[in-house]
Amino acid sequence: RFNSEVLAFEQDAASVQVTVRDLQRENTYTVSADYLVGADGARSLVREGMGAKLEGQYGLSRNYNIVFHAPGLAQAHALGPAIMYWQINEDVPSLIGPMDRGDTWFFMPTGVPPDFRLDAEGSAALIRRATGIDLPYRALSTDEWVASRFLGDNYRDRRVFLVGDACHLHPPFGGYGMNMGVADSVDLGWKLAAVLAGWGGEALLDSYMAERRPVHQMVLDEAVANHA
Known part of the structure; x- marks a missing residue:
């Protein structure tokens, strides 16, 4: 939903239970989902909940x-x-x-x-x-x-993933931020769709970080060079 934020989540072998707060109605509810994707920015509560860290220079x-x-x-x-x-x-x-x-x-x-x-x-x-x-x-x-320049040390914890600023931060010079967030979502999106449709597997989901993190590294270097 729009205008909502994730407060907490728990996962098991079959699903993720997510506690969400509706910022408009100011009420809290629980969602059960196959997967959770944290696209919640630099101060990502999803990243914090899955124990991932941003590494780099502030x-x-x-x-x-x-x-x-x-x-x-x-x-x-x-x-x-x-x-x-x-x-x-x-x-x-x-x-x-x-x-x-x-x-x-x-x-x-x-x-x-x-x-x-x-x-x-x-x-x-x-x-x-x-x-x-x-x-x-x-x-x-x-x-x-x-x-600042930060890169996440992990983008996945079982059924929970990170995209966009939740897993990479850099100076804005070059206009890469939104582009990378969209590209992350496209890459992860078709892979989740493949798994849900029954023709993709765990190795396909593991390829998300393997493919995207080197791109993030390269773009962060370019953004820092533009900043300098």
Whole structure:
């Protein structure tokens, strides 16, 4: 279900019993399933429940995501339309680009120092400094995030599997995150379907991690190189 989260699970030879909380109705219920796939992100409770660990390096850099309103910004520069602009300078290295509608934009200062803090007022001033364009910027949200490199040590515990950010985390530069999550799900999906249809077996399910983890390793290296 959408808007639900896994709280706990138990498994035996035949099924997985999953305790789930409905975030809309705020009630808890139990589901019995043939398999459980944890696609629950970086703080995966499924990963924690199956005893898998993320191994790697935390804190390659500190960064901010700022969503802001800026009427006229698209017309205030001569670079033409793009989905993302890289602002490469010693003062405020950053990315900036339009969101999906109107005059809403994102701004991402990268590699900020440990003592750096940013609020709505400071965000507007920093955007002016980074772009060199003086407009009435209005910050809608500011979120700090940390770039890290992590890879899961295990993607499977019997009837429980991990996909996406639950088993690999990397800097976003290159746009690999969603692509890898979809590819994980396609690879695992057809194999689970084969087992449920009766023509696949345990060795096919074991091939999921064997096939995907080397790809994750390669892509994580590429994302870290792009970050650097």
